[in-house]
Amino acid sequence: MRLVIAECQVDYVGRLTAHLPMAKRLLLVKSDGSVSVHADDRAYKPLNWMSPPCRLTEAQVPEGTEAQAYWVVTNKAGEELRITIASVEHDSQHELGVDPGLVKDGVEAHLQELLAEHIETLGAGHTLIRREYMTAIGPVDILCRDADGATVAVEIKRRGEIDGVEQLTRYLELLNRDTTIAPVSGVFAAQQIKPQARTLAEDRGIRCVVLDYEELRGTESTEFRLF
Structure with a gap:
């Protein structure tokens, strides 16, 4: 830098x-x-x-x-x-080296885990490609496909603000240069999305999804639990 x-x-x-x-x-x-x-x-x-x-x-x-x-x-x-x-x-x-990326708090990390497990929360027919899809500028929270088979990049926040939209925009610019997955659309998912962030996201063609944490927790799998 x-x-x-x-x-x-x-x-x-x-x-x-x-x-x-x-x-x-x-x-x-x-x-x-x-x-x-x-x-x-x-x-x-x-x-x-x-x-x-x-x-x-x-x-x-x-x-x-x-x-x-x-x-x-x-x-x-x-x-x-x-x-x-x-x-x-x-x-x-200054040489800063490779950045380890943002370490999410417990709720945000759990939201990512729950949404990946119940990816159809984003819409019927959605299927998971992978969580933490690595790019040259950091990991995309979730990469999935919609019902038509098109690639979708999902950025997850506890509270959705403008900086989160900017972060997803940078990921989309990079991902759309990869001919093996392009075109890639974006979903900005959060428990709460600020009006300014929603306006910016929609202006850039990014879909906003409000996540209900308690509802997602209620659908959490108990398949491998004893209690």
Whole structure:
């Protein structure tokens, strides 16, 4: 991961245009190829970003521009994030290694187990492929097939918020590059789904399912239990 704190201007050129005037910001370049621009607020949410696959080029500073560096980040659609850097306060690279992924709490982990056992909760004809389906960016909670045989990726949360939708979106972008399982649709499943998360999910074609934990527990298999 590369961390750059710089006085910079950011211009997005693509389906629309967006401009961030010159100010001090954090530029985050991750090993997955993503580039994001952060201010010292807004929690985890960047001001602008480019998701992988994309390419960062440290280009020649445009004539007439007083700048120390000029970055152009381009994605496969030809959209660009143009970052004009006036000065740099910090520039460092760090090797974080392989992340073990999110460790779910007991309820969330149990929800995954119960839903996998009763996968038709998502709809008649659904069948399980596997739990914890590993990808290059982490495990998908559940991978299954719907009644038509199409692949479905399921992200499970106790409380469904926007970050969970973003997480599932990243998984879907990656899974849909695998021709052996594509096309892959998404299901965002949680005990409670925030309105903003539902709106974002539905806008991205992701189906939302509210899970009743107690109801799923009531259908839990007792086949291998003594009591």
